[in-house]
Amino acid sequence: MAGLELLSDQGYRLDGRKATELRKVQARMGVFAQADGSAYLEQGNTKALAVVYGPHEVRGARSRIRHDRAVINCQYSMATFSTAERKRRPHGDRKSTEMSLHLKQTFEAAVMTQLYPRSQIDIYVKILQSDGGNYSVCVNAATLAVIDAGIPMRDYVCACTVGFVDETPLADLCYAEESGGVSSLALALLPRGGQIALLQMDARLHQDHLEALIEAAMTACKGVSKVLDQVVRQHLQEASVASAE
C-alpha cells in the first residue's frame, strides 16, 4: 500500500515506536474534589477523564435494583473537540452507547459488587482528546478512578488495543494505525490472574494469528498495569505525607 508505512523495514512505526512499545502513560488521581473518585490519564495523545460516583442509592428506575449486588452504570462520551473533525453530539450515538456497555461489562467483572447490594456505582468517562485506543485509555482511567473512590476491586483492570501488520503484532495503536486498515483487537485484562474481562475485535484476521495477537495484548496490558500500580502508590504516598503534616 503506497503512502504511510505502518511498520518500516527496520521495525519502526509511524511515531518511531517499536512493535511492542507502549505510548507514554501519565496519570493523576483525585483530580476533582466533588466526585467520589476521579482520575485523568494520558496515553500518548489520547487523554481521558474518569469520574466515579458511588456506591449510592439506585436513582431512577427502581426495577434496576439488584438485591445481592451493586449495579454498575457507565457512560462513555467524547468532547466535541476531541476528534480532528468536530463531533456534533458528545454522546447518545451508537458507538458511545456500545462503548458504555463494554465498560459496564468490563467493570462488572472486576468490581466486587456483592459487597454493596441494592446500590449503584456510576462511572463516567470523558475523552478529551482522541488519538486511538479510546476504549483502552477509558478502562485504564476508570480503574484509577474506581481505586480513588475506594471501591474494592479484584485486581487492576488494564486494557490495550493491539493490531496485526506484516505478521507482527503492534501494541497500543494510535489513530493513524487504527484507521489505516489494521485488524485491531481490544483486550481488558486482570493482570495478576491473567483473566480476560473483555475481548473485542471486528476485523478480519486469520485464526493462526489470533493466539499471537492475544499474547501480545496480554503482555502490553501487564506493562500498563505496572504503570498504573506505580501511579496509585505514588498518590497514596503523597496523600499520606499531606495528611501527616
Place this chain on the structure above:
Amino acid sequence: MATVQVSEAEKVYILHGIRDDLRVDGRGCEDYRHMEIETDVVSNTDGSAKVTLGDTAVLVGVKADIGKPRPMVPNEGYVEFFVDCSANATPEFEGRGGEELGTELSNTLYKVFNNKHSMDLKSLCISAGEHCWVLYVDVLLLQCDGNLYDAISVAIKAALFNTKIPRVHISADEEGGKEIELSDDPYDCVRLNVENVPCIVTLCKVGHRHVVDATLQEKACSVASLIISVTHKGTITCTRKVGGGSLDPESIFEMTEAGKRVGKALHAPLMKLLQQEESLGKARQKVGFLG
C-alpha cells in the same frame, strides 16, 4: 445547576454574614475565588483553555472550520456555541439530563456575543458570500460549584486569545472557480483580537446585599441573580435576570453598577496574564490536569 441542601439555620448564618460583608470563606462581597487559567491544553483544537474557579472547572475548545457565510451578512464569519454539561459534574447530567442547562448556557452566550463589537467577525471572512471561517466554541463543564457563567466567559476569552487560525490563500483554478489553500506552516496563522470580548459577572441577591461569585450554598440562599456581560471599557452587552424571585428596580440598578465595576476590573489582569503565558513560549511547562 447541581443543587446542594442548605438548612434554615445555615441560611440565616450566611445571610447575616453577607449583611456584614463577610462570607463563609472569608471573602468580601465583591471578591472572586482563586482562579486558575491555562491555555492550549487540548492539541486537537485551534485554541483551548481550562479555567478552575474554586471548585468549578470548565474546559473550552475552539475549532475553526471553513463554511458558507450567513445570507444576511455575506462578508462576515460567525461563531457557534455549544455547552456540554458532562456527567462528570454530577450524576444528574447523565444522558440527556444536562441538556436543559447546556441549552440555557449556550443561548445566553449567543446573546452576549450578539453585537457588532464583541468579536471582529469581518476578519473571519475569506471571500464574501462564498467562504468564511466558522468558529465552533465548545464548552465542557467538568465540575459545578456555582458561578458557571463567569468561569465560562473567562475560559472563552482565554481560548479565543489562544486560537490560531491558519492563513488562507485564494487562487483561481482551471474552471474559473476559487480554490482555497491553507498555509502549510503551522506557525503562519492569524490571531483573533479579543480586546472587546466581554466577561460575564453574576451577581446574586442574598438578603439586601448582592454577592459576586456565589458558591452553591450562597446560591441556595439567594432569591434571584443578575447576569451582566461587561467589556473592558465598561460597556454592557447583555443583562439577564435569572431565578424565581423578584428584584426591585433600585437593586437592579445597584447590582448593574457593581457588576460594571467588577467586570471592568477583571479584564486588565486577565489580558496581562494571558500575554504573560504566551510570552513564555516553548519554555512553558504544560500542566493541564496532571499538576
